[in-house]
Amino acid sequence: MFKYVKQLTSLVAMVAVLFTFTTETMAAKKSKTLKNTIKKGFVMCGVSQGLAGFSNVDAAGNWEGVDVDICRAVAAAVLGDSNKVKFTGLSAKERFTALNAGQVDVLARNTTWTLTRDADLNLTFVGVNFYDGQGFMVRKDSGMKSTDDFKSGMAVCTNIGTTTELNLADFMAAKGLEYKLVGFEKADEARDTYGAGRCDAYTTDKSGLAAQRTVLANPDDHVILPETISKEPLGPVVRQGDSVWEDIVRWSLNVMIEAEEYGVTSANADMMKTSKNPTVLKIVGVEGGMGEKLGLDNDWSLRIIKQVGNYGESYKRNIQDTGILPGGRGPNALWTNGGILYVPPLR
Amino acid sequence: MKKVFPQLLTLILIFLIIGFFTFNANVNMSNRGMEFGYSFLKRAASFDIQFSLIEYSRESTYARAYLVGLLNTLLVAFSGIIFATFLGLIFGIARLSPNFLISRFAGFYVEFFRNLPLLLQLFFWYYAALRVLPLPHETEGFNNFYLTIKSLYTPSLVWQNLNIFLYLLIFSILLVFILKNYLKKIQEKEGRQYPVIYISIFILIVIPSLSLISGISSFEVEYPVYKQLSKTSGTFIGGLAIPPEFISLFLALSLYTGTFIAENVRAGIEGINKGQKEAAASIGLNRKQILNLVVLPQALRIIIPPTTNQYLNLTKNSSLAAAIAYPDVVLVFAGTALMQTGRAIEIVSITMFTYLSISLSISIFMNYYNKKFSLTEK
Numbered sequence: 001m002f003k004y005v006k007q008l009t010s011l012v013a014m015v016a017v018l019f020t021f022t023t024e025t026m027a028a029k030k031s032k033t034l035k036n037t038i039k040k041g042f043v044m045c046g047v048s049q050g051l052a053g054f055s056n057v058d059a060a061g062n063w064e065g066v067d068v069d070i071c072r073a074v075a076a077a078v079l080g081d082s083n084k085v086k087f088t089g090l091s092a093k094e095r096f097t098a099l100n101a102g103q104v105d106v107l108a109r110n111t112t113w114t115l116t117r118d119a120d121l122n123l124t125f126v127g128v129n130f131y132d133g134q135g136f137m138v139r140k141d142s143g144m145k146s147t148d149d150f151k152s153g154m155a156v157c158t159n160i161g162t163t164t165e166l167n168l169a170d171f172m173a174a175k176g177l178e179y180k181l182v183g184f185e186k187a188d189e190a191r192d193t194y195g196a197g198r199c200d201a202y203t204t205d206k207s208g209l210a211a212q213r214t215v216l217a218n219p220d221d222h223v224i225l226p227e228t229i230s231k232e233p234l235g236p237v238v239r240q241g242d243s244v245w246e247d248i249v250r251w252s253l254n255v256m257i258e259a260e261e262y263g264v265t266s267a268n269a270d271m272m273k274t275s276k277n278p279t280v281l282k283i284v285g286v287e288g289g290m291g292e293k294l295g296l297d298n299d300w301s302l303r304i305i306k307q308v309g310n311y312g313e314s315y316k317r318n319i320q321d322t323g324i325l326p327g328g329r330g331p332n333a334l335w336t337n338g339g340i341l342y343v344p345p346l347r
Numbered sequence: 348m349k350k351v352f353p354q355l356l357t358l359i360l361i362f363l364i365i366g367f368f369t370f371n372a373n374v375n376m377s378n379r380g381m382e383f384g385y386s387f388l389k390r391a392a393s394f395d396i397q398f399s400l401i402e403y404s405r406e407s408t409y410a411r412a413y414l415v416g417l418l419n420t421l422l423v424a425f426s427g428i429i430f431a432t433f434l435g436l437i438f439g440i441a442r443l444s445p446n447f448l449i450s451r452f453a454g455f456y457v458e459f460f461r462n463l464p465l466l467l468q469l470f471f472w473y474y475a476a477l478r479v480l481p482l483p484h485e486t487e488g489f490n491n492f493y494l495t496i497k498s499l500y501t502p503s504l505v506w507q508n509l510n511i512f513l514y515l516l517i518f519s520i521l522l523v524f525i526l527k528n529y530l531k532k533i534q535e536k537e538g539r540q541y542p543v544i545y546i547s548i549f550i551l552i553v554i555p556s557l558s559l560i561s562g563i564s565s566f567e568v569e570y571p572v573y574k575q576l577s578k579t580s581g582t583f584i585g586g587l588a589i590p591p592e593f594i595s596l597f598l599a600l601s602l603y604t605g606t607f608i609a610e611n612v613r614a615g616i617e618g619i620n621k622g623q624k625e626a627a628a629s630i631g632l633n634r635k636q637i638l639n640l641v642v643l644p645q646a647l648r649i650i651i652p653p654t655t656n657q658y659l660n661l662t663k664n665s666s667l668a669a670a671i672a673y674p675d676v677v678l679v680f681a682g683t684a685l686m687q688t689g690r691a692i693e694i695v696s697i698t699m700f701t702y703l704s705i706s707l708s709i710s711i712f713m714n715y716y717n718k719k720f721s722l723t724e725k
Contacts, residue, residue, distance in 0.1 A: 093686050100381065100689075121689040122381055143578035153574055153582040155497055160394075160678070161686030169395045169405040181397045182592070184672050185682060193672070196478045197496050198591065200580050 031244035045071035046104035049089040067108035077300040082307035126250035133228035157199035167230040259310035416679035430601035435608025461606035472595035500571035503587035519554040592673035615646035655713035
């Protein structure tokens, strides 16, 4: 009797393995990107050329940031190892071309989700991993307290080719102000030119302002004005037309947020396997077979949480502990904590 | 007739190569669901440009933004070429000066600016030299000229009926050309000489100023006036504001290219046999005539072809503007517009065609000029 049990279990295991294998190949067959990623053994990820908190190279030469963590999560889900990522630093100008040309398969480069980009550039935004908004930085001794103190004739430094430039044009037109746009392709050139006094204000996303302020010669000489003049939902992007890959990236992000909501962290993920909460069990891959539905194995989400952490851990590590936005999380808090971070259920 | 076959083969080969790339781009674009087309040019650009020679606002189209960039490129290229030629002439001649100090100074200029990378020079002017300028509220100015970190503010002329003045100017230029040819014919027929230059200058000044004297056209000088923007910053309103981005690009391009032109000029002058001057002197030509009739026509033959290259280089190098935020065609169109629309192939093709057209135009003009001075065998 015991003999048969052993054989039976091995048979079940074999069938299970075969089943996983076939579903995986079926998904891989449907998705060129997934197939290529598995074949190559790494996820090709497009990030910025250095924006603290989002995608930046640390002293040891490793990429870090909330955008970087998205790619690491995808690698953990698809390849089982969050380090199997090839990062490509892209300028604002190169990013969409690089994605469309297949140079990268995921673009996690603090990119704002807009209709034009979604529809006209043949891209698909899979979600939002950071809610940002554009603001202004001015010199403290200028006495400017808000954008109401802006006057016609001022010069504004910024980086071009992004939504920033368009928001600025709209904002100034709405205020009826004439201004001089001093636009650079690189953010650090714009920041230094503002720092030298060429411009009266520097504008970019507020998280970017906070990061750039720390790099200016005397950070305390500059203040960020309270107004937010635009919505900047930043999120990862994939090419249009590969819905399997799109789902994998979307749910790699969603599961990180879901894990935070249900208190699953990199430290307690294994213990959570014995939880009584069905949603938690789905998050750690014990129940529901969520991985299979995505064409992956069921441990995909557990690996993401153990290797990368949940969204809150990633945010704390990259945004809060680095001193970029040390305070509260604002809109990037969970909906249960007064923020707007709300993802569809893992069901 | 024998050579028709290889010609045909080459032609077919070229068409095949172009065809391959077009086909390749087409297939790959349609694979990715991208469409090819220039209709985006009619859409509103919705971004601002800091410096424009024509009317432009965020409601203008991408085509208009392209035009703004193109004109900015032409402006810096044209003014750069003029100043580089001026520098080249001065320092080329100065290098041959018997005065030790002058020739060494010219030599230093040439060797120094020729041997540093242009981009580095551009960075020097923009990020170093023009960064130490005072803020607008810190400067006293000089005769209503204010050189600040924000811009060079100068008085400007505000015209009434400028077009009539310009028509008269064009008319007088045409008149000078006709007169010059007519007087030349008289000289060839009767041997009499007229002071063509003085007559020309007279015509060029008197005829256009008729419109001013009669009061049809008039101008007023507008001075820049200081305006406080906040407690510690200000700007100047009115007059003309020349942004530091333009100044740095203009200086870097003309100082760099000027060195090469100076060497061309030196080569041209040194290329004339001493015997030529002596022979000219021996038939009784005075110094001015020797220079104008013997030395310069021959020297120009040596100077013009390589100088054409330098003009082309300067124009193409002006695309470095993108590094210092001067809104030229590369920054505005192949930069901002490309990033906003994502139409890489269309925009890059237009930009390439633009530079090709500018360069070929310069070439055609300089070849025409060269032909005028080349040896005509009878």
